[in-house]
Amino acid sequence: MIHKLKELYRGATPIQSLVTYYALATVAAFILLSLPCFKNPGAKISFLDTLFMAISTISVTGLTTFPIEQVYNQGGVVLLEFLFQVGGFGITMLSTVALVIAGKRISLHQRQLIQFDMNQPRLSGMVRLVTSVFGLMIFVQIVFGVIFAAYFKATGVWTTWPAAFFHGIYVSVSSVTNAGFDVTGNSIIPFRHHYGFLFIVMILIIIGSIGYPVLIECENWAFYKFSKQTTKRRFRFSLFAKMAVFFAVFFFIVGTILIYFSEMRGTLSRQDWFDKLMTAMFYSVSSRNAGLQINDMAEFNTTTILILAILMFIGASPSSVGGGVRTTTVG
Template sequence: MFYKLKKKIGMKYREATPIQLLVAYYAIATLVTFFLLCLPVFKLPDAPKTTLLDDLFMAISTISVTGLTTFPIDQVYNQYGVILLEVLFQVGGFGVTMLATVAMVLTGRRIGLHQRQLIQFDMNQPRLSGMVKLVTSVFGLMLMVQLIFGILFSLYFAWNEIYPTFSEDIFHGMYISVSAVTNAGFDVTGDSIIPFRNDHLFLLIIMVLIVIGSIGYPVLTEIEAWLVYKFKYPGRRKFRFSLFCKLAVFFAVIFTVVGTVLLYLSENEGFKLRADSLSNFMSAMFYSVSARNAGLQINSMNDFNHTTLLMLALLMFIGASPSSVGGGVRTTTIGIFILYLYSFIRGRNNINIFNRRISQGDVQKAIVVVSLSTLLCVCAVFILSVTEDAPLLALVFEVASAFGTTGLSLGITESLSTLGKIVIMVLMFVGRIGMLYTLMFFIRKRDRDLSYKLPTEKIIIG
């Protein structure tokens, strides 16, 4: 019987597409995380009792590096639990296949074609070549950044006597570094980074770490290759960046600048906790960066007016760049969608940017992803408006935060009903996997194009 079961599982494994295997791996990682978070060794002795649904909610939020919780983390998990969360952030941020590949490289195991295909889909890459090099380079770079800035934060806390003991300085320094790089918005102290809201240098460093995690792994590797090229071959012809790298950086800058300006103008009374214009501008820029995925906050969300909250919800819906630790619709997807609208209004058939033409296939994917993501979030808001006793703006904010895997909230997460929690969990999982891959999960085989074309007939539009 065991042999037949093993054979059946093997057949299903061979028949599954890389997308289906990828989603299955994330589901398995969520179940393992759920089991670990239920263990008493990671919880405080006097921790309030949590339900299995709350633990599952926490597991999905951890693997998707979202940050939404139905209970205060500092009242439930001990230091071992927080360290476990930091380890799980790596699983959710880097991805299951990346960590599996790194383990195979370290143990000297051969990486076959099937594993490379999984890496390709998990990293959202157009080509199969260079996958292993990309994975190892990104993994080493991200760990190095977390370690270096974790040490710097620890020394900073010790120098300014932020915490009573040096061990606590190290504990919180490493956690903030890991949380910022992996864009995990979990609050383990109850105050997030509110105590540092007036420290502009600290906020700038946090923003840099958030960008490193959310800009996209291919961008980081291309920047690394550019630096090596400049060092080895000074004075030679210009290094050529890929179109994806250019678009990812371009739209990240655009959304950050536009978000900063709009948030600054919206909160023209001074972010309520600020007294000078520089602090107001820093607050606006920080939230323009953090809201698109990290979820770190420097004051309560209830301090903002409704216009600002809607802007933050839109930024959370946009999310980070593809092939990063972030979720949401993704910056390049929204960017291509905007470029398509602009080209259509101008009467142009093609989208040209940076002396390149974006393929029609990518344009179609962008339109489908934006449309279905919007539809999914609207349906989620509709369901929550029926099941939850909360203001509509709070529900919109919660849905955008879950889908964008951000973690910001207006404080309604703990009071969600059972159905409301399930809706948010689905949004977090889909936001981490991506809408396009979620759709492809249900496709077993590609539909073949017809060998003939039917007659075309015009219809009335608009």
Template sequence: MSMKSLAQESWNKGRFFFGHKLSSVQVIITYYILITLMALILFYLPIFRQPDSHVPFIDMFFMAVSTISVTGLSTFPISEVFNERGVILLEILFQVGGLGIMMISTFFFIISKRKVTLKQRQLIMTDMNQPRLSGIVRLIRTTFTILLGLQVFSGVAFSFYLKLSGYFHQWVDAFYYGFYISISAVTNSGFDVTGYSVSPYANDFLFLLAIMVLIFIGGIGFPVLVDVKEWLSFKFSKRFNSFRFRFSLFTKIALLSSVILFIGGTLVIFFLEKNHLFNHMDILGQGINSMFYSITTRNAGLQIHDLNDFQTTTLMIFALLMFIGCSPSSVGGGIRTTTIMIIGLYLFAF
């Protein structure tokens, strides 16, 4: 039996376990448990480890769970445990955790021109938290293409920028870190593989703005990306003048809530830290740093300062933003921006 046939049979029969029929939710949970265990095994292979590095099992298991869930937490310095190949492995696992195992699997089915069955569509709908089956395959094809293309484009752009700006003297190092920052920002993973996150670029406002854009796109929600892509297609086609495109209610709420939280978080952080941690900066630097923390605390977890240097009140604002998180059906977590928006609208109406 060929590998493709074996994968197809495993996919189609994956809802059966010890003779019991599993629901879509149970199948998805089983898949993620298996991929987490696979990540744990790979982490112990010497090819991905620094020489003589030792990490207790519970810490490595925590790292595997954190990687697949793109939480960004680790209990040990990553640069002291994983080598360059290990970091590349983390980047691959970020894709599985951020984009979802069903999205990646289905995309390979699409490009190999294999039929996506009804059961597979149900699993995709469950994994991506979608309310209906219609448009699932189109959602995956569009989202995967956009996010993967964005990672490649920004990775190349970052690599050239880091090398030509003098941050790195070797092209290999520039491409290595350029692609890592790109993938980490788009997938909202936030792992620190260097020990200083993105702090060396604290005064490079153009670079910080580019990272913020990637974080925003990754956390805005997959349906929003599809809506924007459809809007651009209609706008630059002849049908645009005779057809009025309408954004979905989800897109409107997700965009509005994200913008409100971004602006609100920026203003609060700015006024709390402008005479404290940001007192040595000009108004532009204070604004850019406030913007960066407003978006990275909700999504990515990247940092350009030691968090111990912030005021306690600011850290409480960070915790609130982290609690809210990203939009549904995105690479990020949290209770979701739309949840907060709907609660706010309900209270306003009441």
């Protein structure tokens, strides 16, 4: 039986392998989310709601059919964070990192899966790309999770360090992975006027949505710029990186302008110009990728909702944690 499964694995195309992996990941997520140890006492959800939640977490869509804070306990929220990583990084990336840590050899088939999953033109350098991206993203999540925790404790949003760290890490993880799930019932609405906090959240969303290859090229550029080598070859960004950054900035600016003027005399009419600008900027970033909100979106007019729908359709850059048809495709 095992021998036949190995033959099927080796003979499968990258598409077949990836579909199988994500189907198995969804089943595993469904089983884990169904366990009573991750739920609040007495909390019950239907088979269909649990299945929807499993698919939504693996796909990091941020959609739920029930209030998360009423169903899952802190252990359940930690489980959600883990599933965000699976959906955000991708199964091929996580499995490759696990093999590297275990000291196992990365097969040609595994490298082909990475190439296909991350939409890369060349097979060479796949393992280095995966490990570099994984290390960078985990580092960013931990560092900003600690920063958020210190901010929450200093401002008194959460009075104890455990609660501050718990929520700080969650905000960091959900922002970087572009998950956007609301585990408090208020998303980040209580921080509506905390502009520094909102700005950092936007930066984290952009880091997750700009594309893994772009992040690695930025890392390489930093090493090139600050290295002490006397003879250095001139560093050049790839065409992909230039296009991804250009269209990310372009759609961010266009989205900000459209939302600003659409709600200038609507929901935002009672706010000053800077508050209006921050709101427009935040939704221009969040709507294309993360789904976080800082006010009741039911208050937006029909035109703004249509603008947000278009931005959601466009989505993020290729080879990132975000969704949509991709910025470079529309560009």
